[in-house]
Amino acid sequence: MKLAEKELHSLNLSAIQDKIIELKKEIIFIKIKKITQQNIKPHLLKNKKHLLAQLLTIETIKLNK
Numbered sequence: 001m002k003l004a005e006k007e008l009h010s011l012n013l014s015a016i017q018d019k020i021i022e023l024k025k026e027i028i029f030i031k032i033k034k035i036t037q038q039n040i041k042p043h044l045l046k047n048k049k050h051l052l053a054q055l056l057t058i059e060t061i062k063l064n065k
Helices: 006-012 015-034 042-064
Strands: none
Touching: 006 015, 006 042
């Protein structure tokens, strides 16, 4: 699930906050799978963290406007 930068900026604040919570949960589940030595795709963790950072940045920008 990849969102374009324009799509991220067009989201309203509540949608961004919902997406942030969803991504944090996904990151936790990936970390749990990693700790319990289940099969994971390591690039997913990196991608989710990157998307989370983008969303947090956009949230900060929208809050400061």
